[in-house]
Amino acid sequence: MVLDGYAQGKTAGIDTGFRPGEFWISSTNDRVSTRKVILSAHPVRTVELVVTPQWFEFAQTRFGGDPAFDAMGAAVERATVTRRRPLDARLKQVARSIQHSTGSGFATALYLESRALDLLAALAAEFQGGGERPAVDLKAPALERVVAVREQIDRDPAVATTITALAAAFAVSPSKLKQDFSAAFGVGLGRYIHERRLQFGRELVEDHGVTVSEAAYRCGYGQPANFTTAFKRRFGRPPSAVRRFS
Structure with missing residues (x-):
């Protein structure tokens, strides 16, 4: 789970990059050495939960036969798959409570164990019905392409004016790009662009004191009113309410 910070993945065939406001689940049948470059724009704050094959063996007598448990166990027997x-x-809230926990000893250990179980429950929910869905196994060129597409969107969300233009820039059909992007990251390309524009707009207004109108234009909205409407729908309040600077 990524609260703050950016990284670019540098492992061929595996996407290991991250950005704020996402959680990702990787399952694999092997130990994989990964490389990433941490971008220094913001401090990195992440929370990670590792579930080992030994845990599945330990829990088999209790949970064996449960669809979500069995799907999770099967996932660690397949090649690397990532859901975002x-x-x-x-x-x-769970991630922040883990990072802000203090002290040591029995009480703290129980507290952290309970938070780990909260995360495990969320992880299990991702695998509900997982046995009915085929595992995603994008070949390296397709994965590297969608990672590059996502990095371009993250650098400048406003540059992705249309999916057709974005596909043309990467010499792939729009349908193929949408299919591969969704398979790699678990989210539609159009939805991802929309989300990154709004997150970028919020950073401009909240952290850099940019006016609402300027933020709207810089994150790709032709009309500030459209930006305000989408912002309020996404965050529950207008952009003017998060602006810290007068």
Whole structure:
């Protein structure tokens, strides 16, 4: 789970990059050495939960036969697959509570164990019905392409004016790009662009004191009113309400 910070993945065939406001689940049948470059724009704050094959063996007598448990166990027997999802408010709260825990000893250990179980429950929910869906196994060129597409969107969300233009820039059909992007990251390309524009707009207004109108234009909206409407729908309040600077 990524609360703050950016990284670019540098492992061929595997996407290991991250950005704020997402959680990602990787399952694999092997130990994989990964490389990433941490971008220094923001401090990195992440929370990671590792579930080992030994845990599945330990829990087999208790949970064996449960669809979500069996699907999770099967996932660690396959080649590397990554699911990405937006980090919702509940998971953010759990992550922050883990990072802000203090002390040591029995009480602290129980507290952290309970938070780990909260994360495990969220992980299990991702595998509900997982046995009915085929595992995603994008070949290296397709994965590297969608990673490059996502990095371009992250650098400048406003540059992705249309999916057709974005596909043309990467010499792939729009349908193929949408299919591969969704398979790699678990979210539609159009939805991802929309989310990154709004997150970028929020950073401009909240952290850099940019006016609402300027933020709207810089994150690709032709009309500030459209930006305000989308912002309020996404965050529950207008952009003017998060602006810290007068």
